[in-house]
Amino acid sequence: MSVGTAFHPRTAPLNRKMQWREWSGYFASSVYADAHDIEYNAIRQAAALIDVSPLYKYRVSGPDAQRLVDRVITRDATRLKVGQVYYTPWCDEHGKVIDDGTVHRLTETEYRWTAADPQYRWLTMNARGLDVHVEDETERVAALALQGPFSRAVLEAATGESFADLRYFRRRGATLKFDRHRIHVDVSRTGYTGDLGYEVWIPAERAVDAWDALIHAGADYGIRPAGMLALDVVRLEAGLILLEVDYTSARHALNPEQNYSPYEIGLGKLVELEKADFVGKLALAREAASGGPERRLVGVKLDWYDIEGLYSQQDLPPAISPSVDRSPAPVFRPRGGDQIGKVTSLGWSPILKQAIGLASVSSTCEAPGTRLQVEWTVEGHRGRVEATVVALPFLDLTRKRA
Secondary structure, eight states: OOBOOTTHHHHHHHOTTOOEEEETTEEEESOSSSSHHHHHHHHHHSEEEEEOTTSEEEEEESTTHHHHHHHHBSSOGGGOOTTBEEEEEEEOTTSOEEEEEEEEEEETTEEEEEESSOOHHHHHHHTTTSOOEEEEOTTTEEEEEEESTTHHHHHHHHHSSOOTTOOTTBEEEEEEEETTEEEEEEEESOOSSSSSEEEEEEEGGGHHHHHHHHHHHTGGGTEEEOOHHHHHHHHHHTTOOOBTTTBOOTTTOSSGGGOOOGGGTTOGGGOOTTSSOOTTHHHHHHHHHTTOOSEEEEEEEEOHHHHHHHHHTTTOOOOOOSSOBOSOEEEEOTTTOOEEEEEEEEEEETTTTEEEEEEEEEGGGOSTTOEEEEEEEETTEEEEEEEEEEOSOSOOOGGGTO
């Protein structure tokens, strides 16, 4: 049975339509406003507060903490400095991705590890022979994503200190201030929106106070809570992948086709084969030496006039859902060619005014400019629309890294 997060006393009254979804055993709001495009606009034009507490969170500590992190992730953990954050995948012994998430170096011997799926057993299995302690702190640490062009201003108003020096994928401690409350938090320059933003890591018992502090500080900046529907749109624009949508965890794969290496889901640049041995290194080295996998993740832009034409054939006005479609759709070579992949996430970008999608396709079709066709169904009638491979991300905002 799902339960509310530590922010539920504040988020529940705001979710007036009671549009909840389940996320790792917690209630997560799909949308607070009448339509999620209002929340999308807050992320892209003002500031938004997103409850991301259901993320799994682990504290890795001890003399051999670095060795464990380096043994598991595909990136070189020896180069991760205190105050720095890595985004990284980790793999099984076959080089297939189990999950992707962030690793924050808190001190010389302490890390915070976040993941979409439970990882406690995997971490402890790989900790054998090491002097290291792995602690699941998911329920003890609440988390808010403060995202949008005014997110820095909101954070500075809430803390009374400048964050202009906190660089992209860096972290530091801070204190939120509201009335007589002082809430000690950890702030990372991270997010899942492709925009300027921060994630605030908060002791669960102070979650409501932290929410109030940020909402109060953001009142002059148009801050509003945002749910999962808006988050899905912005993460697609940013070309960010989603577990069990754009790829299947190796832990859940039912057949070989459902196993993905980092090279197959756009994370090949995060594989550092020169580092010390890590789980899956041998398999990934062999894959790289062979020229890479036969399929790759790409971005595609769909031709609106082709979409419009399919609706016209049914005497209907053109329509596209404002929500991201997570159901796979076949991708074909042009002019009635054979199927060479599938679209995994498909949606409409309000800022680009374009139908966009992430697609897993043959490696022969990964070059930007390659023409493809995507299946599109109208009133039960299947058709095909022209699509073009484009470089990811679809939307690359300079303020994200500024």
